[in-house]
Amino acid sequence: GAVVSQHPSRVICKSGTSVKIECRSLDFQATTMFWYRQFPKKSLMLMATSNEGSKATYEQGVEKDKFLINHASLTLSTLTVTSAHPEDSSFYICSARPAGVSYNEQFFGPGTRLTVL
Amino acid sequence: AQSVTQLGSHVSVSEGALVLLRCNYSSSVPPYLFWYVQYPNQGLQLLLKYTSAATLVKGINGFEAEFKKSETSFHLTKPSAHMSDAAEYFCAVSDQVNTGFQKLVFGTGTRLLVSP
Numbered sequence: 001g002a003v004v005s006q007h008p009s010r011v012i013c014k015s016g017t018s019v020k021i022e023c024r025s026l027d028f029q030a031t032t033m034f035w036y037r038q039f040p041k042k043s044l045m046l047m048a049t050s051n052e053g054s055k056a057t058y059e060q061g062v063e064k065d066k067f068l069i070n071h072a073s074l075t076l077s078t079l080t081v082t083s084a085h086p087e088d089s090s091f092y093i094c095s096a097r098p099a100g101v102s103y104n105e106q107f108f109g110p111g112t113r114l115t116v117l
Numbered sequence: 118a119q120s121v122t123q124l125g126s127h128v129s130v131s132e133g134a135l136v137l138l139r140c141n142y143s144s145s146v147p148p149y150l151f152w153y154v155q156y157p158n159q160g161l162q163l164l165l166k167y168t169s170a171a172t173l174v175k176g177i178n179g180f181e182a183e184f185k186k187s188e189t190s191f192h193l194t195k196p197s198a199h200m201s202d203a204a205e206y207f208c209a210v211s212d213q214v215n216t217g218f219q220k221l222v223f224g225t226g227t228r229l230l231v232s233p
Contacts (some may be wrong), residue, residue: 003166034221043207043225044161093160095221098146104149104211109159 003027004096006109013084014117021079021112023094029074030096034106035067038091050077074099084116119144123224131232135193138227140182140208143189150191151209151221152182154207161207167191178202203231 003026013019023033032051036044048064050056050071058064066088068080077096081088091113095106124139142148149168153161165176172184182193191208208224 006160043223046220049220091158095161104221105151105163105166108153108162110160111158113158 002098002107003095004094004107006092006112008112009110010113010115012115012117015085016083018080018082019084019114021081021092021094021114023077023079023096024108025075025096025098025107028096028098028107030077031099031111032097033071033077033098034095035077036095037071037092038093038111040091041071042058044093047079081114081117084114086116089116119148119212119222121208121210121224122136123208123220123227125195125227126225127228127230129230129232132200133194133197136180136193136198136202138193138206138208138229140191140193140224141189142191142208142210144210144212146212149211150182150184151211152176152180152191152193153207153209155205155207155226157204164193174210198229198231200231200233203229205229 004026007022035047036039039046047062048056050069052071052074056069071077093111094105095108097106120143123143152164153168155161164180165174167174167184175181180195201209205228207226209221211221
């Protein structure tokens with residue numbers, strides 16, 4: 001149980017294009033989903049937190065107009081990198097917290113490797 | 118604000134040796150503590166968690182960790198390393214306030230290297 005999927009696993013795009021990454025909780029409902037960015041050999045940096053049906057809360061320094069987050073349902077959140085540039089290349093990981101869990105256990109997706117040419 | 122310090126970006130052990138990965142936390146409120154493992158190009162997998170029940174927590178793959186409030190530590194151990202344990206390990210802290218926007222704060226990670 002508690003499986004989180006991400007799609008695509010890898011994406012290569014040209015500079016200036018937009019890329020959408022999907023995060024799904026497959027066997028549970030997630031009231032809260034999180035998006036992280038991980039640079040090579042670095043820790044995870046929280047980008048934003050989203051609750052179903054409300055606007056995402058972005059961490060300081062993360063451009064909300066560049067990284068659009070939509071938490072459309074209790075099992076789906078999407079991250080759209082708009083007008084991507086090479087510096088946006090990174091490993092993006094989502095996580096989901098099951099509804100009703102009080103101790104902030106998050107289940108992580110397998111990650112999406114974005115390469116912007 | 119909460120924070121996590123993982124001492125040692127790399128830890129090398131021989132197969133069969135004791136594994137000890139250190140984690141110290143800072144939190145003004147009672148914490149929840151987690152250890153995650155990450156294999157190359159994959160997401161994070163939960164090894165174990167401390168949620169204010171038993172201070173000695175047993176996880177998957179033979180790992181365990183002990184919460185020591187006096188030392189603000191949550192070190193991860195395994196009695197005998199296996200080659201398959203080679204991975205990146207992250208310690209994380211969250212507070213026990215049940216808000217809608219709880220965050221996990223991660224340490225910088227420790228890469229475990231296991232030699233034959």
